Amino acid sequence: MGIAAQHISKQFGGFVALDDVDLDVPSGELTALLGPSGGGKSTLLRIIGGLEEADTGSVVIDGTDSTGVPAQRRNVGFVFQHYAAFKHLSVFRNVAFGLEIRKRPKAEIRARVTELLELVHLDQFADRLPSQLSGGQRQRMALARALAVEPKVLLLDEPFGALDAQVRKELRDWLRRLHDEVHVTTVFVTHDQEEALEVSDSLVVINHGRIEQVGSPNELYDNPRNEFVMSFLGPVTQLNGAMVRPHDIEILTADALGSVEATVTRIQRIGFEVRAELQGGASQPWVQLTRGQAEALDLDVGSVVWLRPASHASTLLPVG
Amino acid sequence: MSQTIAEPVPGRAARRARSSEESRLGAVSGAGLGVAVLWLSLLVLLPLAAVVAKGTGSGWAGFANALTDRRAFDAIKLTVLASLGVSLVNAVMGTVIAWVLVRDDFPGKRLLEIMIDIPFALPTIVAGLVLLTLYGPGSPIGPNWYGTRQGILVALLFVTLPFVVRTVEPVLLALETDVEEAAASLGASPFATFRRIVLPAITPAVLSGAALAFGRAMGEYGSVVLISGQIEYKTEVAPLYIYKQIQDDALAEAAATATVLLIISLLVIASLSALQSWAARRA
Numbered sequence: 392m393g394i395a396a397q398h399i400s401k402q403f404g405g406f407v408a409l410d411d412v413d414l415d416v417p418s419g420e421l422t423a424l425l426g427p428s429g430g431g432k433s434t435l436l437r438i439i440g441g442l443e444e445a446d447t448g449s450v451v452i453d454g455t456d457s458t459g460v461p462a463q464r465r466n467v468g469f470v471f472q473h474y475a476a477f478k479h480l481s482v483f484r485n486v487a488f489g490l491e492i493r494k495r496p497k498a499e500i501r502a503r504v505t506e507l508l509e510l511v512h513l514d515q516f517a518d519r520l521p522s523q524l525s526g527g528q529r530q531r532m533a534l535a536r537a538l539a540v541e542p543k544v545l546l547l548d549e550p551f552g553a554l555d556a557q558v559r560k561e562l563r564d565w566l567r568r569l570h571d572e573v574h575v576t577t578v579f580v581t582h583d584q585e586e587a588l589e590v591s592d593s594l595v596v597i598n599h600g601r602i603e604q605v606g607s608p609n610e611l612y613d614n615p616r617n618e619f620v621m622s623f624l625g626p627v628t629q630l631n632g633a634m635v636r637p638h639d640i641e642i643l644t645a646d647a648l649g650s651v652e653a654t655v656t657r658i659q660r661i662g663f664e665v666r667a668e669l670q671g672g673a674s675q676p677w678v679q680l681t682r683g684q685a686e687a688l689d690l691d692v693g694s695v696v697w698l699r700p701a702s703h704a705s706t707l708l709p710v711g
Numbered sequence: 712m713s714q715t716i717a718e719p720v721p722g723r724a725a726r727r728a729r730s731s732e733e734s735r736l737g738a739v740s741g742a743g744l745g746v747a748v749l750w751l752s753l754l755v756l757l758p759l760a761a762v763v764a765k766g767t768g769s770g771w772a773g774f775a776n777a778l779t780d781r782r783a784f785d786a787i788k789l790t791v792l793a794s795l796g797v798s799l800v801n802a803v804m805g806t807v808i809a810w811v812l813v814r815d816d817f818p819g820k821r822l823l824e825i826m827i828d829i830p831f832a833l834p835t836i837v838a839g840l841v842l843l844t845l846y847g848p849g850s851p852i853g854p855n856w857y858g859t860r861q862g863i864l865v866a867l868l869f870v871t872l873p874f875v876v877r878t879v880e881p882v883l884l885a886l887e888t889d890v891e892e893a894a895a896s897l898g899a900s901p902f903a904t905f906r907r908i909v910l911p912a913i914t915p916a917v918l919s920g921a922a923l924a925f926g927r928a929m930g931e932y933g934s935v936v937l938i939s940g941q942i943e944y945k946t947e948v949a950p951l952y953i954y955k956q957i958q959d960d961a962l963a964e965a966a967a968t969a970t971v972l973l974i975i976s977l978l979v980i981a982s983l984s985a986l987q988s989w990a991a992r993r994a
Binding site: 533 | 887889890892893894895896897898899900903907908911912
């Protein structure tokens with residue numbers, strides 16, 4: 392079940408937003424579409440939600456062919472980056488909107504909305520207007536509104552993109568817990584790799600209108616298929632011509648098999664983390680250490696050390 | 712789900728900040744208010760007061776006399792009903808035109824955008840002449856509305872066209888389309904989305920445009936004078952009646968009629984504005 396989008400292509404004028412994309416979202420999972428802006432991830436989400444029409448391809452939601460079905464009859468919940476709150480309606484009426492459209496009995500609406508407002512911790516704000524809420528509260532209202540109609544899938548388009556870092560972090564944890572509780576098939580779009588790694592069950596990396604790689608967050612982080620996925624998911628440096636993560640480089644005080652001699656050129660401390668920049672042969676790698684590691688090694692500018700990838704490190708030889 | 716997300720609730724703190732700002736601006740806004748009141752008094756209140764004074768100068772008897780006059784009554788009735796009708800038509804058509812201009816893309820859109828303002832720019836007597844040529848005797852396109860109320864309505868519709876279009880357009884532009892998409896994804900048909908989401912947002916602007924159109928139609932003279940044929944008891948609008956009274960040296964009657972027009976205008980515009988702030992409170 393879940394969502395199956397096949398051979399999706401979409402152009403805007405001459406710009407290719409999506410180029411023959413296949414996407415499978417397993418039922419009940421929380422999937423992140425991750426990629427740089429303009430890469431096509433939002434377009435794919437909007438096509439699944441029926442807000443955009445694909446040039447070619449089909450969308451099957453929960454076993455039903457939804458290609459060409461307008462958004463209003465797809466029964467998907469959609470959450471927008473900028474909340475899309477109904478400004479003239481109270482929080483309660485916002486959440487009730489989908490149920491009112493479906494002409495459900497008043498008592499049922501009241502019970503369902505009350506339950507959802509409790510779920511998103513907005514029960515004491517039921518009578519407020521959206522303008523009287525903070526950004527994070529507005530987004531939780533939008534989520535409750537989308538969940539009210541018991542959608543087959545929940546689609547979130549950069550849901551935390553307009554919020555400040557602190558609130559974003561809280562909502563992220565909260566979304567994860569909410570999903571564990573509600574279990575609705577969920578797809579969310581983000582350009583923040585940390586967010587995607589932290590929240591999702593599975594990850595789809597999209598760039599230039601194509602899917603680069605699909606897998607669990609750990610799979611993708613540990614075994615990136617290409618340079619793009621590797622560098623998009625986390626920091627990358629070069630050692631001896633190979634791409635490697637800066638926390639996957641071992642610093643040795645003596646020469647060892649497979650190691651490269653290097654001189655420390657700069658040391659920078661950022662909170663608990665120490666970044667050492669080095670000059671080793673033709674490359675200038677940087678290494679990420681803890682403060683304790685740096686002190687144990689007695690690293691200083693001018694120190695001569697030997698570098699090698701840690702045994703578990705994933706390395707990638709750049710193409711070209 | 713045990714953890715509650717703690718977030719600052721905008722409210723008291725924000726309000727406090729705002730009110731301290733207000734008191735700092737006090738002197739400046741005080742001066743602004745003074746200028747505005749002086750300006751309004753000189754340009755609006757003084758002439759209005761003069762009209763009212765003149766109209767009621769010959770006592771209530773003279774005032775009532777001027778109004779029970781059949782010709783004056785018919786002229787006022789025609790003007791008020793026509794203006795109300797024109798405002799109503801404008802509220803609908805102006806909204807439709809604004810919608811098309813904001814939401815649709817088509818060749819010649821910019822030209823249409825400019826054309827909307829022509830009724831503003833054209834001297835009204837020129838508009839009257841054009842309308843007479845088009846819809847008068849020997850019309851090249853068929854109808855002859857010379858000396859009919861249709862003729863008056865067409866003239867009033869012509870000159871009041873831009874008001875609602877121009878008040879609604881910016882509001883529609885500012886309306887985020889994701890709100891409509893949200894409504895659609897929640898199962899609302901395009902019609903339900905318009906009625907429940909878009910209409911509440913633009914209603915204040917529609918009402919304010921309609922009020923402007925009403926005011927303009929109440930006072931319109933130039934574009935109406937030719938095509939109406941100035942038939943007493945039938946197509947003589949109130950401004951025309953007043954003009955004729957002045958020519959006949961019946962200044963008190965003219966002023967009395969003007970006073971009645973003024974009172975009706977005030978009532979209509981005040982109720983539209985009340986409706987508008989009621990709608991704005993809900994929107």
